[in-house]
Amino acid sequence: MISIVFFGSHQFSTPIFQKIIDSGLFDIKLVVTQPDRPVGRKQEIQMTGVKMLALKYNIPVEQPATLKNYVLPVTADVNIVCKYGLIIPESILNSAKFGSINTHASLLPKYRGASPIQSVLINGEKETGSTIMLMDKEMDHGPILSQETLAIDPNENCFELSERLAPLEAELLIKTVPDFVAGKISPQEQNHVAATFCKELTRDDGKIDWTKTAIGIYNLYRGLTPWPGIWTTWQEKRLKLLKIGLSESSVPEGKLTAVDGRLFMGCGENTAIEIFELQLEGKNAIDARGFINGFKNLL
């Protein structure tokens, strides 16, 4: 059995970790995940999903705050890293017998970085995929072991795409690792000149630029749903647009407009979106109809 140390912190890592456990192919010696952190308005301390799983299966957990000078208490055949969230020093990467393997939710060398799933949607890509690769000291830079492509539905959002990508990635991973350890795969160097990058997203990335076209804004919406979501300002307040769609209507750019009980916003180049569900700062989320009824005199 192949012994592994699993590194993961993000929500996306949880189903993949589950799959690794369920496969029964691996001897999981240790889980490394980020420290429990305060979350939400009440700042309640919460552990990562990966840690919850580890506890459930009685797997030892380490949560170093930093990996500087950190030494793994065990060594394994392979380190598997899946959205751990911190840069892992070379000394740790090289501590495993066969090295460290990373999963990345894009068709590398495209979309290296922290937000591949969001970014492909924002850019309106038609396809994406999963890549399993060896890690080196640069981010998402190592030789590729395997890759699989997935077509993107023009209307799916980040959550839905993640839900489809995660099992694909998990399958590919548990197939690739044993083959690699058995020497059946020769790693392929990435075509570094073709590399593109995506940064970590913040709430500010969800602020809508109404001079962009409707399709651009719709893609932003898809990429940032459910987090951090897209928003604009209205009556000096933050207005989140929770559910929108493309529209053929012709309405003024950047102006919230009600027509026949439906809500529209004009975008660049005479395009428009329709808003179905929205939320004003300090208020609950409501549908377009309720919004129009309440703010009729302001629309």
Added chain:
RNA sequence: CGCGGGGUAGAGCAACCAGGCAGCUCGCAGGGCCCAUAACCCUGAGGUUCUCGGUUCAAAUCCGAGCCCCGCAA
């Protein structure tokens, strides 16, 4: 004690600051108009104004305490 908005009819809002019959847009029920309608006209039902206490002749409104929802922030 991180900052801020809010709780009023089934939904969304107004009235609160300067206390005096609780209102608007929808929805719902009934009726009318129409070839017909989610359109239009008329009528109606539906409220412990989050809870508890205080001030007052009088509290949705002012004061105090509590519960709940939400936007930031992390």
